[in-house]
Amino acid sequence: DGGITQSPKYLFRKEGQNVTLSCEQNLNHDAMYWYRQDPGQGLRLIYYSQIVNDFQKGDIAEGYSVSREKKESFPLTVTSAQKNPTAFYLCASSINRLRKSPLHFGNGTRLTVT
Amino acid sequence: GQQVMQIPQYQHVQEGEDFTTYCNSSTTLSNIQWYKQRPGGHPVFLIQLVKSGEVKKQKRLTFQFGEAKKNSSLHITATQTTDVGTYFCAGPFYNNNDMRFGAGTRLTVKP
Numbered sequence: 700d701g702g703i704t705q706s707p708k709y710l711f712r713k714e715g716q717n718v719t720l721s722c723e724q725n726l727n728h729d730a731m732y733w734y735r736q737d738p739g740q741g742l743r744l745i746y747y748s749q750i751v752n753d754f755q756k757g758d759i760a761e762g763y764s765v766s767r768e769k770k771e772s773f774p775l776t777v778t779s780a781q782k783n784p785t786a787f788y789l790c791a792s793s794i795n796r797l798r799k800s801p802l803h804f805g806n807g808t809r810l811t812v813t
Numbered sequence: 814g815q816q817v818m819q820i821p822q823y824q825h826v827q828e829g830e831d832f833t834t835y836c837n838s839s840t841t842l843s844n845i846q847w848y849k850q851r852p853g854g855h856p857v858f859l860i861q862l863v864k865s866g867e868v869k870k871q872k873r874l875t876f877q878f879g880e881a882k883k884n885s886s887l888h889i890t891a892t893q894t895t896d897v898g899t900y901f902c903a904g905p906f907y908n909n910n911d912m913r914f915g916a917g918t919r920l921t922v923k924p
Contacts, residue, residue: 741917789856796910799912802846802848802856802858804855
């Protein structure tokens, strides 16, 4: 079955440490996205990538970094510069961003930083 | 900036009652998408509306897209406990490819 896999489901880190969240898709989608979800709020875009080796900042990119070396993979690094990193992180993909097609989401990673 | 607003934030209903959530955009949307997120889960795509004034139905769910393509609604008839979750609208703006999500409406259903 095609889909998006995020790992791990839960992640705990100490303040000051960088942490990388994994996202893999086998849907052959060109576009991939990272969203952050906080309680009672909608989804806020961190970064997106329309094609391999290209990515763009979203609305809240500060303190985060990404890479897109392979079409299937779009890992997100939460750096120590991110002031409030504790949140639910969702990776998504779509056929093509320019076509404004629906998003397919992974199961998410819940990150807790203490 | 360009925003998508959604109301109400919360809705508690008795099983069997109807439910409606409303979505309004500050600018024209290319399309409107609706997602459902079950408690502890991830958003799942429900439907996409593209045409001005479009109405689509999925069993007890009715989705509408406004004539000006700036607002939308989701109506659930005779809610069931399986309808529990948060419903999000999302729309790519007509003048760019940015997708904006509403804050969501959290629906709880009392049996």
